[in-house]
Amino acid sequence: MPLEPAGATPSAYAYPMLVKQLLHSARATAGGQEIVYRDRQRHSYRQFFERLNRLANALAGLGVGPGSTVAVMDWDSHRYLEAFFAVPMMGAVLQTVNVRLSPEQILYTLNHARADVLLVNAEFVPMLAIIKDQLETVKRFILISDDGATLGSFGIPYAGEYEALLAAASPDYDFPDFDENTRATTFYTTGTTGLPKGVYFSHRQLVLHTLAVATALGSAAGQGRVHRDDVYMPITPMFHVHAWGMPYLATMLGMKQVYPGRYSPDMLLKLIASEGVSFSHCVPTILHMLLADKAGADVDLSGCKMIIGGAAFPKGLAAAALARGMDVFSGYGMSETCPILTIAHVRSALPDVDAEAAERIRTGYPIPLVDLRTVDGDMLDVSRDGKATGEIVVRTPWLTQGYLHNPAASQDLWAGGYLHTGDIGAIDPRGMLTVTDRLKDVIKTGGEWVSSLELESIVSQHPAVTEVAVVGVKDDKWGERPLAMVVVKAGQAATADDIKAHVQRFADEGHISKFAVPDRVLFVDSLARTSVGKLNKKAMREQLAG
């Protein structure tokens, strides 16, 4: 017998899940709510809605329509938020350009994505000038400048300045309906190997990610609960996985939003204090920077909810944030996953701050609709006992359906019908996932697998250590051996033996294998990082091998 179709009346509205539909409730209830840009501008949602119409008309005037690609190079701003909505709502694709890439990489991504129009902050114009003659598809440029001024045109034929174009455009625009599977956004992952790879998300995927993340964050019993009276500010760049999708969520819920421009600790802390920011997200490096800022040591961070992701969250850092009264907790995902898969909401009473920190650095519980497994090489589930590790593979409604124009990498990503995260993890009987390592960062020594992340977490708890990276180096006898690179806190000192003795205690107490104690400890001034601030272990390994 065939499935029973839902059946529709001809005049019934077949509601497509489009980005524009996220605006209905905010439009009805939050017209007076504020959107703030640094200490420079603030306006209401009512004005925001009108600015979306003006931006769409301005872009349409430059030939943008369904199927066009509009690229943006800007720091986090109200303008970027406008592009998040207006560009996809026109049926065009928004390309969020990673401004921390090299000019050559940026050129590659703009050509590869076939961008038609580029919105560029004046700050990046000198860089753009280097590559402009090699742009294959970008024909029109819009200048973004906080004060309307430019540092010089550098030969870029601007169609106009952002605010001037909006002012000249009509405030009325009728965003059309179309297929919810239309591509809405694209951006490039910044792996440590090979060319950047493009991922892409449809309207349907963005809407479902927004709803599922809102459900997860809102349904917390207490800790880590996000609500519509929160004040939101991104501290993960908007070019990086749509700032984890949170601008869509904040707008849907009609929250007050604060956009900080280029990140600097003083501006971020100033905005947290002056605007009452209560909800944000960042990578561990940035949290470390905020907590270490001397001028901002007096800023009240208590109650500020902050999701930490993008890299392993060291326990020492979590403890330092908890000591400032912050509500920090991990989120897990990646560019390919839109990104949120799990959230580490604390679900039961914990005995002390140490236990709290230990729980909050774990990777988290799967949010609604996430089908998350840890599997062996045959795609069979490993035990959910909190000990057995396997590759984390997932299905959700918001995963990139491939890499742009890259069928081979797409096939690998989706081998066996599940998206392969390339991460190794363990799931405990409560459903809590802990990522133990990147598949490629596991250290294989004497037939055992040692987690570089676990070792980093242990070393970070030494009182003199401020940052640490552990990598495997080739060893004739053992295959690989762990090596720790350590940055010591200003005014503190430690020897390699101090660090080894510290790690040895964890081995003696049975927390880690005795094979995990590093043979070598190198003291360095800083750690190699990728363009988005993650530890660049490939570069470290190459440096050590060379």
Next chain:
Amino acid sequence: MPLEPAGATPSAYAYPMLVKQLLHSARATAGGQEIVYRDRQRHSYRQFFERLNRLANALAGLGVGPGSTVAVMDWDSHRYLEAFFAVPMMGAVLQTVNVRLSPEQILYTLNHARADVLLVNAEFVPMLAIIKDQLETVKRFILISDDGATLGSFGIPYAGEYEALLAAASPDYDFPDFDENTRATTFYTTGTTGLPKGVYFSHRQLVLHTLAVATALGSAAGQGRVHRDDVYMPITPMFHVHAWGMPYLATMLGMKQVYPGRYSPDMLLKLIASEGVSFSHCVPTILHMLLADKAGADVDLSGCKMIIGGAAFPKGLAAAALARGMDVFSGYGMSETCPILTIAHVRSALPDVDAEAAERIRTGYPIPLVDLRTVDGDMLDVSRDGKATGEIVVRTPWLTQGYLHNPAASQDLWAGGYLHTGDIGAIDPRGMLTVTDRLKDVIKTGGEWVSSLELESIVSQHPAVTEVAVVGVKDDKWGERPLAMVVVKAGQAATADDIKAHVQRFADEGHISKFAVPDRVLFVDSLARTSVGKLNKKAMREQLAG
């Protein structure tokens, strides 16, 4: 230029939004959580998941497969929850039968929906016996009985008893993927005129309703906030719009759930106390019954969140609930809308209990994805000034796409591409909707429209009044005139002049038109209600005219 399609890798999983996908997060994290049935049974989610598999196998053994329709006649139970999931997850359609209809109406709905299998509580077997020979499509019957006993077969050829069939069935079942637009549920609206009309919802619609309602309830800043540590119990029947969809929501979030069987005040209050129920929903009549229950006067209801809907929420009743410490607030929707459209979360500090009650009885703010308008006869928006009234029309992703096998009524429902609620309302500048009346219950007197609901709310505030209904009666001079039917509280007394004087004060203070003061007040022992407990104004008008 064509729209850019999302583009999929052949092996990528095109995640369909199916009811089964709501189970992922609970399956991962809530295996030990409890599901309770009255004082008779309790089991874990882990057992629940296994029971879904067993039910599917038992039904498959009776020939149920994709496209089949499985009807259920039961009070609210763990079994009903199992049918909510297992039946649609097989690709079959769940028909939730309104057991309060007459045998003739039930016969009509079973034949009209072409039900194949019927699960029937022993309590309804005598009624079933009356109609069994006229059933056109139902061929198999499963007996539901709390103690496995039957009151006699009444000639029904049972395939077996529910628990026995589950015990005999395999605990393994692989629920398939299929098109998310497949019909998942159907049930019949109980209008006061004509034959029952069938509405129907797809998997996609149920999933989106669940996510959007969870987002709305979770994002409240404080008042009315639902979270995963709540204990849920329905007090709106599961046959009525899936108990407002809350069993899906509670299961997705892994909440403890309590099912009360047939509603009686003593059992409901006992379960609230013994199981710690903190989240429910009901119609005003039931809330009134709970608050009026003498034996339950000592039950601590403080902090219990309760959404009130299905009928106008009298202010006096809200005040009485607030005085018991309950967190009562309105929700708005109807059978055709799955049902939730708005939630009356209080968004700002209110000066006193009176103002609180006034806010909480209002209809509420649209939840995410809801495009809700108040329009005139030409489908043009009326002003959102809180005063202008128009018909409430909506678009959301979870509206019935028509009435089953009824194209004419479907066309009326969806005239102009919006679903017509048949309700009259006003939207204020904050986005708060207030339903002022049913389109057909507005009293037209002397060229003015008087809201019967507003009058009922005023009369209900008279200290001697426990229930009231206001209807329009024909009048040669004015067209219609309002008439109030009043039930007086036990041990209290009031005259028609008392009531009229009470209403006159509201007219003198400018709250209502002087034309709204009723000419006649009738004192009655009880008010005519429909099968789902709503005031039956059609019956009242006929009675008064006859």
